[in-house]
Amino acid sequence: MGSPVAVSGLRLLGRTGLEVSPVSLGASTLGQDRPLGEPPSEHAAETARTMLTGPFRLVDSSNSYGQGRSEAALGAGLAALGGHLPDGVVLATKADCDLTTGRFDHDRVLRSFEESTRRVGVDHFPLYHLHDPYTVSFADTMGPQGAVAALVRLRDEGAVGHLGIAAGPLSLVDAYVRTGVFDVVLTHNRYTLLNRSAAELISAWSERGLGVLNGAAFGGGLLARGSRPGATYAYEPAPAEVLAFVERLDAVCREWDVPMPAAALQFSLRNPAISTTLVGTAVPARVEQTRVLAERVIPDGFWDAVDELGTPPVDFGED
Numbered sequence: 590m591g592s593p594v595a596v597s598g599l600r601l602l603g604r605t606g607l608e609v610s611p612v613s614l615g616a617s618t619l620g621q622d623r624p625l626g627e628p629p630s631e632h633a634a635e636t637a638r639t640m641l642t643g644p645f646r647l648v649d650s651s652n653s654y655g656q657g658r659s660e661a662a663l664g665a666g667l668a669a670l671g672g673h674l675p676d677g678v679v680l681a682t683k684a685d686c687d688l689t690t691g692r693f694d695h696d697r698v699l700r701s702f703e704e705s706t707r708r709v710g711v712d713h714f715p716l717y718h719l720h721d722p723y724t725v726s727f728a729d730t731m732g733p734q735g736a737v738a739a740l741v742r743l744r745d746e747g748a749v750g751h752l753g754i755a756a757g758p759l760s761l762v763d764a765y766v767r768t769g770v771f772d773v774v775l776t777h778n779r780y781t782l783l784n785r786s787a788a789e790l791i792s793a794w795s796e797r798g799l800g801v802l803n804g805a806a807f808g809g810g811l812l813a814r815g816s817r818p819g820a821t822y823a824y825e826p827a828p829a830e831v832l833a834f835v836e837r838l839d840a841v842c843r844e845w846d847v848p849m850p851a852a853a854l855q856f857s858l859r860n861p862a863i864s865t866t867l868v869g870t871a872v873p874a875r876v877e878q879t880r881v882l883a884e885r886v887i888p889d890g891f892w893d894a895v896d897e898l899g900t901p902p903v904d905f906g907e908d
């Protein structure tokens with residue numbers, strides 16, 4: 590029988606020296622149960638509090654998630670804890686472009702950081718990412734007035750601990766990694782049961798000493814909820830061949846009595862080059878459910894049966 594990952598075990602986040610649990614929580618949909626401008630709901634604050642006090646040691650947000658509502662909910666959860674993060678919990682967030690103008694330069698990063706600290710109610714983030722730098726060129730972002738210079742300044746001043754690059758297209762992510770500025774890389778939807786395009790780069794990044802966060806092991810939900818009309822992968826409608834593959838995968842899961850979300854999560858957990866796998870949720874009960882999925886014992890033969898399904902069908906056609 591395969592042995593599940595011990596969710597309470599800690600792993601070094603690359604060369605940062607930070608320690609993280611193999612599973613971490615993503616807060617991209619947190620707080621969206623309330624319209625913009627309203628304070629976080631009790632439910633969102635309770636979800637945040639549960640995320641911060643559960644068995645997982647890293648919670649990931651960004652300035653832009655829910656246009657600030659995710660960070661505000663985390664702030665409400667933290668306030669319910671008297672403003673004190675439990676020992677060893679890494680609360681990470683990201684600098685984003687101005688969502689109205691797309692501006693993403695030096696000054697915008699400093700403003701983004703101020704907005705995040707105000708919403709969360711902290712003055713320091715141990716891990717701070719450059720998030721989805723799509724509205725500006727790589728050259729401008731790396732230039733003297735660019736976003737990366739501001740990130741380095743924040744790190745040098747001690748306002749943030751370590752810098753990460755968090756984005757989709759692998760060639761872009763790798764270009765930022767190769768600058769040597771970043772200690773952490775966050776990839777998403779590209780190392781899952783439906784797409785393995787990040788496999789080689791994840792190994793290479795880990796060998797360079799970077800901490801690797803793998804986001805969206807459920808592909809944004811499809812691999813947790815299963816194939817159904819209107820389902821999405823990586824936040825876009827899933828093509829018919831993807832839904833058909835998920836149905837075949839589901840059949841293998843039923844044959845081996847393995848819940849599909851356990852398979853999807855543990856597919857990522859089995860890769861030793863991944864420091865931590867991010868599971869997104871806005872539901873408190875999911876924290877415990879995620880622990881159970883991570884600890885589910887899956888027979889080794891199951892993975893052979895998954896391999897026999899053939900090449901995973903999702904192709905971003907980008908890298």
Ligand SMILES: NC(=O)c1ccc[n+]([C@@H]2O[C@H](COP(=O)([O-])OP(=O)(O)OC[C@H]3O[C@@H](n4cnc5c(N)ncnc54)[C@H](OP(=O)(O)O)[C@@H]3O)[C@@H](O)[C@H]2O)c1
Binds near residue numbers: 720755807879
């Ligand atoms: N560019 C970036 O930096 C980037 C991009 C993508 C993701 N990320 C990070 O990675 C995190 C994870 O990605 P993601 O949230 O997009 O996708 P995901 O983790 O693949 O899937 C999240 C979805 O799965 C559902 N879910 C979770 N556990 C479940 C369970 N046990 N049973 C049924 N449904 C379940 C959640 O719904 P409920 O709310 O109902 O639990 C949510 O809709 C994000 O939150 C974010 O922190 C970063």
